[in-house]
Amino acid sequence: MRIPNPITGGLARLRRGMPALTLALGLLAAPMAGAAEPLRIGYSDWPGWVAWQVAIEKGWFKEAGIDAKFEWFDYSASMDAFSAGKLDAVTCTNGDALVMSGNGARNVMIMLTDYSNGNDIIVGKPGVKSLAELKGKKVGLEVGLVEHLLLIDGLQKAGIKESDVTLVNAKTNETPQILASGDVAAIGAWQPIAGQAMRGAAGARPLYTSADQPGLIYDVVTVTPASLAARRSDWIKLVGLWDRVVGYIQDPKTQADAVAIMAAKVGVEPAIFTRFLKGTRLLTLAEGRAVMKDADGFGSLYGSSRHADAFNVKFEVYKTPQDVKASIDPALTDGK
Structure with missing residues (x-):
């Protein structure tokens, strides 16, 4: 989203009476008007996304010639901001990226940060x-979001129908209070929120986690x-910085x-x-490239995304199946 430039707007008003000054100021302002705005990226409290904080505080974006502004949100609010056109990019799960596309906010997954290996949890009271x-x-x-997907995966393995459970729709950040109230038998959340929920309800425990189904x-x-x-070269630079983050x-x-950061x-x-x-299993770019090969099963981003897409359609998160292949661009991990 481009913001009107008050400098060039003022020049338009001066143009009638002061042509020479206007021309001079216009020449000075031209580089500013042509400068690209920062990449606006929404991120939230998942460990694989908080990892970017290391690069932010170490000044690595500037060193790499990347003008990026990371904006902190609660998870669902970050996707709302992206869907409203307020961000260039957002960190989210692959299934939730499809949710945004299925509801009109088209997006392309350009890199993997990690896969959940136990931090997404169904917590029993x-x-x-x-x-x-x-x-x-x-x-x-x-x-309709990621913990719903995790719950259904677990219920299917336990031989329980989805209809045998009543879902109470709640923001993930609110689930610790809901669990503590005793009004529900379990909640779905990720760390650190899942941990808050268990600390707030003594005796609460994990019933099923993403480690039970890696990928x-x-x-x-x-x-x-x-x-x-429009900014592919900038996104390639950003993706290329990831290995430095993981290595640190x-x-x-x-x-x-x-960890302190x-x-x-x-x-x-x-x-x-x-x-x-x-x-949280952080993935280097090489590991991400291996996962971004088009294959079936949970060892592939494509296979996992097709599974999530089928879930989203079945539970009417959106109506029309998404083109998973068009929703992923693995080339940026190779600097292309």
């Missing part, structure tokens, strides 16, 4: 010990087609500093955030 015990009970989560949930950076076409987080010499951003102790990282 005190006394509930298995998914089987959810039959006939209420579960609080954001209907069900991939986390991505997804971009508007217009921004990708995983290097024993710098990991403590990286990320933990401060989400407001938890570094020791707690370290545990969150274990449930």
